[in-house]
Amino acid sequence: MANKKLIQGNEACVEGALAAGVRFFAGYPITPSTEIAEGMAERLPLVGGAFIQMEDEIASIAAAIGASIAGVKAMTATSGPGFSLMQENIGFAAMTEIPVVVVDVCRGGPSTGTPTKGSQSDFMQTRWGTHGDHPVIVLTPSSVQEVYDETIRAFNLAEKYMVPVILLYDEVVGHMREGVVLTKPEEIIERKKPSVKPEDYRPYAAAEDMIPALAPFGTGYRYHITGLSHDETGFPTGNPKAIQGLLERICGKIEANRHDIIKYNAFDVDDAEAVILAFGSPVRTARHVQKEARARGKKVGLFQILTAWPFPHEALQEIYAKTQASFVIPEMTLGQLADEVSKSVPRDKIYSVLRNDGEMITPAQLEEAVRRVLE
Amino acid sequence: MNYKDMLRADKMPHIWCPGCGHGIILAAFLRAMAAKEVDPDKVVVVSGIGCSARASGYLDFNTLHTTHGRAIAFATGIKLANPELMVVVLTGDGDCAAIGGNHLIHGARRNIDLTVIVFNNSIYGMTSGQYSPLTPHRKKATTAPYGNFDHPFDLVELAKGAGATFVARGATAYPRQLEKVISHGLDHKGFSVIEAVSQCPTYYGRRNKMGSAVDMLHWIKENTSPGGKEEGKIPLGVFVQVQRPEYCSNYYESIESLARGEKGE
Numbered sequence: 001m002a003n004k005k006l007i008q009g010n011e012a013c014v015e016g017a018l019a020a021g022v023r024f025f026a027g028y029p030i031t032p033s034t035e036i037a038e039g040m041a042e043r044l045p046l047v048g049g050a051f052i053q054m055e056d057e058i059a060s061i062a063a064a065i066g067a068s069i070a071g072v073k074a075m076t077a078t079s080g081p082g083f084s085l086m087q088e089n090i091g092f093a094a095m096t097e098i099p100v101v102v103v104d105v106c107r108g109g110p111s112t113g114t115p116t117k118g119s120q121s122d123f124m125q126t127r128w129g130t131h132g133d134h135p136v137i138v139l140t141p142s143s144v145q146e147v148y149d150e151t152i153r154a155f156n157l158a159e160k161y162m163v164p165v166i167l168l169y170d171e172v173v174g175h176m177r178e179g180v181v182l183t184k185p186e187e188i189i190e191r192k193k194p195s196v197k198p199e200d201y202r203p204y205a206a207a208e209d210m211i212p213a214l215a216p217f218g219t220g221y222r223y224h225i226t227g228l229s230h231d232e233t234g235f236p237t238g239n240p241k242a243i244q245g246l247l248e249r250i251c252g253k254i255e256a257n258r259h260d261i262i263k264y265n266a267f268d269v270d271d272a273e274a275v276i277l278a279f280g281s282p283v284r285t286a287r288h289v290q291k292e293a294r295a296r297g298k299k300v301g302l303f304q305i306l307t308a309w310p311f312p313h314e315a316l317q318e319i320y321a322k323t324q325a326s327f328v329i330p331e332m333t334l335g336q337l338a339d340e341v342s343k344s345v346p347r348d349k350i351y352s353v354l355r356n357d358g359e360m361i362t363p364a365q366l367e368e369a370v371r372r373v374l375e
Numbered sequence: 376m377n378y379k380d381m382l383r384a385d386k387m388p389h390i391w392c393p394g395c396g397h398g399i400i401l402a403a404f405l406r407a408m409a410a411k412e413v414d415p416d417k418v419v420v421v422s423g424i425g426c427s428a429r430a431s432g433y434l435d436f437n438t439l440h441t442t443h444g445r446a447i448a449f450a451t452g453i454k455l456a457n458p459e460l461m462v463v464v465l466t467g468d469g470d471c472a473a474i475g476g477n478h479l480i481h482g483a484r485r486n487i488d489l490t491v492i493v494f495n496n497s498i499y500g501m502t503s504g505q506y507s508p509l510t511p512h513r514k515k516a517t518t519a520p521y522g523n524f525d526h527p528f529d530l531v532e533l534a535k536g537a538g539a540t541f542v543a544r545g546a547t548a549y550p551r552q553l554e555k556v557i558s559h560g561l562d563h564k565g566f567s568v569i570e571a572v573s574q575c576p577t578y579y580g581r582r583n584k585m586g587s588a589v590d591m592l593h594w595i596k597e598n599t600s601p602g603g604k605e606e607g608k609i610p611l612g613v614f615v616q617v618q619r620p621e622y623c624s625n626y627y628e629s630i631e632s633l634a635r636g637e638k639g640e
Binding site: 023024026045046048050052054055056058059062063064065066067068069070071072074088089092217218219220222223224225226227228235236 | 386415416417419421431432435436437438439440441442445448449450451452453454455456457459460477478481626629630633634
């Protein structure tokens, strides 16, 4: 049943999480993500779930991971400084394969930066913020509707792949109000359950799909979870083969399923001479500019990234091979996205539109760049 | 149930040094557990990082070895998500009083039903002997070669001040008393803190010329007061045992009344 509402991005995140089955939220107030905590504080008790405001962001993600270990879908939400504090435990969740959803509503950084304005400069931190080789999935909605849909997808991917999933969107998307249809999710994924008896259970002995079946604590499977390098039994190991095998598996389970995880929207790219590539609020500017350009007969396409990590390199390589198009990349960073794109598109075909002053990239700014590229 | 049945025997030998007091604390905890009617499937033991934190891996419960200092925060999530579970935190003086100090005081303030056993050997053992917030003033450590310039916390006073509803101290030199105070802490519904004074002959004793592990145990015996009354000695025993609404019970009772349509105050 369609349920249409006029709400802001952060509220849509709350709705999406509840629709996906979240029953635990631990958080700490920080602009511009606080409405998510406020929404959860109001809504979770009404569905029998738990909301707790922790003493800091480190404790928040720790509590969320703990709840997930107890078998409950759990999340936290924060912004730059808090996201920095969460990094160690994001790595813990990646290493121990505990599903958890972390929302980073991005503001300007570094340090305290520009709390009330938008930025996308946590882009690389979402991928490489925690130490060590590790898997992570990052989703990047650009509208209130997409926040709702991608929050649901974040929980599904976390449960399916036993991995932390980060939902990254900028302050503009978080605070903007739009009409959104709160559709019932087509699919709700729950984590795998062990198929063996407790006495035969080896928690990290993953099947061919590389995804372990971790029993929630309290369900009769007594085992050990550690952030130390561990073998299939879950206990620490110093065996080089076991260490290498663990890292290859936890990263490999995501790499092997790129096709399932990666999501993007490509508009008019097949004959494009210029492709605008963006995620988050710049997509909105880009869509406008791209449509206007097409209306004037210019061969401009748009590539919208909805899964930022793993990064959609295959799709970009395919588009470039077919079109030899130039890529115009508007981003609210000093070039983090363009750097990643340069792994798939030659540097001299990339034109950056960079703005990290807290303001949105304007249509005029982007139009000018596209015009120059087409000249 | 025999306490030895609660050990993962295949994980022995443990990593602790000869003479380390941590095994005495672990045995006291297990004897206390063995005397209770507990289903090991419903027991969760959470630890952080350090020598003490390795204890979780030796126990045949649901065990979680987390990040440095954060055991109480992880345990808070587990307990609140499933209050039926008995959740015990095993931590050390560095893990709990330094990097994890914030979570300790906030756990106490919330009065969430966790039992926190602090293995206090006055030193960072895992990293080979740096001073902790519980290393006495002027005592030596690798990072205090001229004697510790810092002053230590009194962990019992800290836990009391933060609002813990059960606070006790035991010592490895008095294992039966230690077992008893741990047992009371496990029975207590609310946030329980039990400081277990322990010896680290390898990194604390040697550097501070305290002799062997046995000499250190004698030192602990002579310098602690099991009755808590002797002047100039470290008091042992139960210092706080009060009833206050427990966090999870209060939370779920409150939201149940919300569901029945009753308004919050």
